[in-house]
Amino acid sequence: MILCLSIGLLALTPLAYLLVRTIGETGGGTKTSSFLFSLRTLEHAGTSLGLAAVVTTASTLIALFLALCTGASDLPFRRTCTVLVVCPLAIPCYVGAAVYIGTFSPGGLLGGASEILGVRYGWFSGFWASAFVLTLFTYPLAYLPIRAGLSRSDRTLLEAARSLGHSRTRAWVHGMLPQIRTSMVAGSLMVALYTLSEFGAVSMLRCNTFTRVIYLEYESAFDRTGAALSSLALVALIGLILLLGEWMRGRNTSGQTGRPARPCRWRLGRWRWLGVPGVGVVTLLSVGIPLTSIFRWWGRSHSTDPVLDAILPALVTTMVLAVVAAVVVVILALPTSMLASRYPSKLSRMIERITHIGFGLPGIVIGLALVFVVLRFLPAVYQTWGIVIAGYVILFLAQATGPLRAGFDRAPRPLEDAARTLGARWPRRLRRITIPLLVPGMSSAFLLVFISTTKELPNTLLLAPAGSHTLSTRIWQYTEEAMYAESALPALILIALSAMMVAGLVWREGMVEKTA
Amino acid sequence: MIELTDIKRSFGGHDVLKGVSFQIPAGQLAVLFGPSGCGKTTLLRIIAGLEHADSGTIAICGRKITGPGIRVKPEERKIGLVFQDLALFPHLTVTKNIEFGMARATNKADRTREMLELTHLESLRDRFPHELSGGEQQRVAVARALAPGPDLLLLDEPFANLDATLRCTVRRELVELLDRVGTTSIMVTHDRSEALSAAQTLLVMSRGRLLQSGSPRDLYERPSDLRVATLLGDGNLLDCEIRGGIATCCLGTVDAADRSDGQAKLFVRTEHITLEQDEEGEGTVLGSAYFGHDSMTDVGLPGGKVIQVRESQERTSNPGSTVKARICGPCTILD
Numbered sequence: 001m002i003l004c005l006s007i008g009l010l011a012l013t014p015l016a017y018l019l020v021r022t023i024g025e026t027g028g029g030t031k032t033s034s035f036l037f038s039l040r041t042l043e044h045a046g047t048s049l050g051l052a053a054v055v056t057t058a059s060t061l062i063a064l065f066l067a068l069c070t071g072a073s074d075l076p077f078r079r080t081c082t083v084l085v086v087c088p089l090a091i092p093c094y095v096g097a098a099v100y101i102g103t104f105s106p107g108g109l110l111g112g113a114s115e116i117l118g119v120r121y122g123w124f125s126g127f128w129a130s131a132f133v134l135t136l137f138t139y140p141l142a143y144l145p146i147r148a149g150l151s152r153s154d155r156t157l158l159e160a161a162r163s164l165g166h167s168r169t170r171a172w173v174h175g176m177l178p179q180i181r182t183s184m185v186a187g188s189l190m191v192a193l194y195t196l197s198e199f200g201a202v203s204m205l206r207c208n209t210f211t212r213v214i215y216l217e218y219e220s221a222f223d224r225t226g227a228a229l230s231s232l233a234l235v236a237l238i239g240l241i242l243l244l245g246e247w248m249r250g251r252n253t254s255g256q257t258g259r260p261a262r263p264c265r266w267r268l269g270r271w272r273w274l275g276v277p278g279v280g281v282v283t284l285l286s287v288g289i290p291l292t293s294i295f296r297w298w299g300r301s302h303s304t305d306p307v308l309d310a311i312l313p314a315l316v317t318t319m320v321l322a323v324v325a326a327v328v329v330v331i332l333a334l335p336t337s338m339l340a341s342r343y344p345s346k347l348s349r350m351i352e353r354i355t356h357i358g359f360g361l362p363g364i365v366i367g368l369a370l371v372f373v374v375l376r377f378l379p380a381v382y383q384t385w386g387i388v389i390a391g392y393v394i395l396f397l398a399q400a401t402g403p404l405r406a407g408f409d410r411a412p413r414p415l416e417d418a419a420r421t422l423g424a425r426w427p428r429r430l431r432r433i434t435i436p437l438l439v440p441g442m443s444s445a446f447l448l449v450f451i452s453t454t455k456e457l458p459n460t461l462l463l464a465p466a467g468s469h470t471l472s473t474r475i476w477q478y479t480e481e482a483m484y485a486e487s488a489l490p491a492l493i494l495i496a497l498s499a500m501m502v503a504g505l506v507w508r509e510g511m512v513e514k515t516a
Numbered sequence: 517m518i519e520l521t522d523i524k525r526s527f528g529g530h531d532v533l534k535g536v537s538f539q540i541p542a543g544q545l546a547v548l549f550g551p552s553g554c555g556k557t558t559l560l561r562i563i564a565g566l567e568h569a570d571s572g573t574i575a576i577c578g579r580k581i582t583g584p585g586i587r588v589k590p591e592e593r594k595i596g597l598v599f600q601d602l603a604l605f606p607h608l609t610v611t612k613n614i615e616f617g618m619a620r621a622t623n624k625a626d627r628t629r630e631m632l633e634l635t636h637l638e639s640l641r642d643r644f645p646h647e648l649s650g651g652e653q654q655r656v657a658v659a660r661a662l663a664p665g666p667d668l669l670l671l672d673e674p675f676a677n678l679d680a681t682l683r684c685t686v687r688r689e690l691v692e693l694l695d696r697v698g699t700t701s702i703m704v705t706h707d708r709s710e711a712l713s714a715a716q717t718l719l720v721m722s723r724g725r726l727l728q729s730g731s732p733r734d735l736y737e738r739p740s741d742l743r744v745a746t747l748l749g750d751g752n753l754l755d756c757e758i759r760g761g762i763a764t765c766c767l768g769t770v771d772a773a774d775r776s777d778g779q780a781k782l783f784v785r786t787e788h789i790t791l792e793q794d795e796e797g798e799g800t801v802l803g804s805a806y807f808g809h810d811s812m813t814d815v816g817l818p819g820g821k822v823i824q825v826r827e828s829q830e831r832t833s834n835p836g837s838t839v840k841a842r843i844c845g846p847c848t849i850l851d
Binding site: 410415417418422425428436437 | 565566589591593594596597601603604606607616617660661664
């Protein structure tokens, strides 16, 4: 219990220190308030919120359209479409941004388009470019919950509304929408939070949201107090969005009656073929163009040895780092998950929530907070891999808790009691019962953290020892230096790794089967 | 043979067991019966060693396993336990589940085959628990608990997870099996028909106390108090007056040889009253609920008293008719 609490609290230390230090340094007074109300800050807040609003709205609309098409209609090729529309999950946003920058640059797949349109190179940047890229690669975050909500929804309510004399549209608004409202809000919330935390894509596309500003202030100006204040402002924004989500979710209106639901299915009639181009356009923009572009750049580069020389060490570093981080995270998450599964109480729920805080925080903020803590208390570990892993632990602890908890749920106390009454002492119980049942949960927790670590950018960028690289920082560096051909290989490797996780995810949700 | 003496247990100031004592002769199937929350599952877990007792002693075949300063670990007690939710190991096959408790046994293979045969599971030996029906899972749980040859077998609501149609068959099979194996067993249940039909010794518990023990028929026909009487079945509580060894109530007289004179209560089971169509009778049939195999008839008596009578289906009285009610079976005088 105490162990769990200390793990949870340890994860919170950097953020707490960030707060304390900032207030201490600025005296909590004039500098803070002048910062908060300066025009610059308001501008960054406006950009962050604006981007979040645009991306969330667009993503939710796309997700809703796709979910209705693939989940509640007689669209042709529904199974294929379902798989296609979650594919963008495999492409990290910053990889997507890098790819699109490369696509529109001279020699890129659509480089010619810029010439024809008569716009200068580099036009693909800023707010709207960021919104475009983020929408393309985050809509699956909204799609998955809405799709799940639809398959839990019940046609009976719709039929009841119609039998009470409502028109088709009104029946839909009153009988159907409330049923998927909860999952829509949850999906939009995830997109909004992701957009606010996103660092790589907005930075590459030079859109001045808080995450980019924090990095710029830290890196170029060495204005650490400014960076800390921006971080706190960003955390406050995230808190605000979470509150908004809580408020929007409101009462539980899912109206579960306990009976197995009969999901809705619309007959689209002659419109049914219209859904296919819709899915097609989205897939073309989010998967087709990026993949084609990457392969095209790769085709031009893969004969050059220097690229391999640079990528191979980065690949090895990434793999080693990810394995170590995943092992550490799983070990640290074990006690908390066990507590949550075996001894459910107010305290254990609270501890579980604490570990979730890191998950909600942007990587750049955690990285910055860690820099502060380390420079103040443990300067020796500054710029070592240890501190990078500490960052991963804080970021991904919550990801491991879920599957591990499910693992412990599979090996509940009564099973151990049963083994005891059958004469098994604890080593045998552990070896024959608990561990075998825990293995699936542990391996999926490991895989989840492993993949997340390989994709992670801001934390790595901020904390990694100078001169060393992972795949993600290589992509970052090559894109900054307009070396698009060189970034193709690391991007491909990352996408392949993520695709593994998406495949696992789709398989676990049993979505393909459910569609059948 | 198992002997419990004055077992007490409280959780957070609430006395769950207030001193329970009983003994069960070797080879018998005893049923611990009581309403939900009366402490019977706690008692079972204490016997198994999964819970500790605040005071009291437990001895099996003369070996003390719980007592002052003694607390033998569950894994060393040689007591088998069939859990309410069965707790089969989901990642092990039927055979592996059954073998689990025989880690050091020399004749493991023979013993396993024997258990599989006894429980008719031979054809399912390589299945996993989730591939079995509820009744089959239940048999695996019993086989697993019996395989190490325990001195005592405990069964915690073993039929709770079966549907009603299956229960009866599974119960009969289990009673037969336990009889054949000859292991001393204690089964916990809150289902009265289960308790009455399965038990050789019936122990009735309520609110942490053992109320009465004995053969099911004894307890049903001669309950020691009103609680035992009503827990085991429906009945009517009538005022009566005892004079000279004869008790007189509104339904007539019954023998009360060993009772002193005075006012008392008479408990008569609903099926131990007969109704006869009789114009002169004092009872009026108020209504009747039909259950198929029998029906429950409400009869109004002079003075506003209403009694319930269980009638066989061919002789159900019509509402409104006048009847004469008579006691036709054993009844109990309670103080």
